[in-house]
Amino acid sequence: MGRAVPDQGGRGPCAKKEQQATKARMDQRTRERLPVLPVLQRIAAERRKSMAALLEGARNAPPGQAFECGDDVFRRPAPGTDKQHAMVWAEHAATGLRRNLTREERDSFWAWAAIEVLSRTGIRVEELLELTHQAITSYRLPSTGELVPLLQIVPSKTDSERLLLVDPELADVLSTIICRIRMPDGTVPLVPAYDSYELTWTPPMGLLFQRTVAGQNRAFTAAGIREVIKQTLEATGLTDATGDPLHFTPHDFRRIFVTDAIINGLPPHIAQVICGHKKIDTTMGYKATYPTEAIEAHRAFIARRRAARPSEEYRTPTDEEWDAFLAQFEKRKVSVGTCARAFNTPCIHEHACVRCSLLRPDPAQRHRLIEIRDNLEARIIEAKREGWLGEVEGLRVSLAGAKDKITQIDQTLAHQAEAVELGMPQFADLAGRSITTARTQT
Ligand code: SF4
Structure with missing residues (x-):
């Protein structure tokens, strides 16, 4: 009788069991967090607006005087007692708690921005940190001249770039971020960032996720993003199944994005392309549903698609067919x-x-x-x-x-x-001067 061979080097039945346990744990995380995402988004947006109003109220209040914001009363410190003159502080009248409003407003803004971009794109946190103002591009439809905004995701974990469609809500978020980081002359500051995969510093770039620390523009780190999201979560008071405060990591937004997209009928292979996965197994590993549900949904989708689209349509379209496709955008206009x-369906x-x-x-x-x-x-x-x-x-x-x-x-x-005109992006050198201007002067 031979004895059972113990697990060696992470392979074998033990490793498989561990993998399954991890997948079950991650699925449970996603199932817990998916329904509360709208709550988190709403509270992040409300917190950003209320902190901006509080900071504005404090700036307008004379030093040493009380001011109201909502139902609360605050007091600006007397002249010369601000810990750092660049920061705006205020004391809560009822509790006496001193608050650094500049920092709280800044962190609430970036928490809102990170939550919105991560949940609407499903990108990785390192891809979020590498987004620049030049990543926002557009495609003009030849027939109608309509502009379709796109977001270019640069390689991080993989070597392949990909383009994501920007919906109006995401466009609003991106334009708000650009308006915030722009300097008075309209340029986006160029900042270097540390690449934790390559273990090197990147050249200065117009990163979207940058903040002012001690008067300097600095790129966000993954830890910084996690920290500001944590602060917003604490404000929500959300709890998990055990009653403990709910935590969201940046990767939770990616899992939720995939799960939500596939549940709502996006074919898994399209979700794979959007997420930049090399294998569909990775995409399906993110989706927090049972395999039977995925298989049945996919089979039902294929059956519906085949019923609606004859097999002869699975070929390269002719020029006439392509022109007809583009012409549909004009035919959609009604009074x-x-x-x-x-496309190609009658009005029912x-x-x-x-x-x-x-x-x-x-x-x-x-x-x-x-x-x-x-x-x-x-x-x-x-x-x-x-x-x-x-x-x-x-x-x-x-x-x-x-x-x-x-x-x-x-x-x-x-x-x-509430939307803002972005204009054309310009570049600035490390000293913050517009490169176009500098060239003109020389
Ligand atoms: S489907 Fe028919 S009724 Fe509906 S908007 Fe289009 S043309 Fe009008």
Whole structure:
């Protein structure tokens, strides 16, 4: 009888068991954190705004005087008692706690920025730290001239670059970051960063994740990102299954991104490309669901796709087909906005665009929707008066649709009012001078 061979060198049944236990632990982390991500995002955004308001209030208050912010009362220290004159401090009137508002505002901003970028892109923390203002690029659709913003992820763990689509929310976050780090002359400061994989310092670059420490612009480190996220998490009061405070590492956002994308129907091989994984096994290892669920969802997706798309379409498109594809963007234009139905599919809602969820209303056509709404209200009154009760129900549905589109436009306009014009990026040398200017002078 031979004896069982013990595990050697990390291979064998013990290593496999360890791997499975790690995967189960990571899946549990993701399952716990995925539902609370919106809470974390909301609190990070609220904390950034309230800290900015508190700092602004303190700056406007005369030294030694009290000022209010929300329900709290603070007092600026008397002249000459600020620990560092570059920092703004305030004392909470009720508790007497002295707070460094400059640092708290700075950290709350970068926590919000890191949480937003990590959760909306699924990039690694080292890729986040390497993002520069030049990583934001765009592609112009040849037919409509529409600009599609893209984010270029430079190699970190792998050698292959990749491009991610920038949605409007992510574009807002990136523009807010650039506005914050820009110098008065509009240039983005160039800072060196330490590459923990190569164990070298990189040349100075216009990194997006940089902050001012003791009057100097310095690149963020992974530890710095973890620290500011931890501070925001403490403000949320979220707890895990055992009742302990919930922790998020930057990699948790990546696992959540993959899980959420695949659960919502993104094919795993597309998620693999977006995440920059060489093997699909790695992507699926990130997804916190059971294999049976993944296999069934994938098979259902393939079945749906094959039913909708005949096999002859799995080939290189002809020039005519490509032109037809590009032309679809022009054909989507309707009087009150843009139709978002899939390419080469007919309208199945009898062109009742005001009632259709696929309509993306155009803010420029708001007046037209107001006219439609007023007209519908008048027709409902008329129908009731004349006893055409069969029409009233349908008119009410259309009225609700028109009101909904007007609300969507108002929300978009309110959102756009907060957006900022970025202009063209410029370069600065280490002394902070604009390189363009320096060249002109020589
Ligand atoms: S009804 Fe809907 S699907 Fe049809 S054209 Fe209008 S927006 Fe597009």
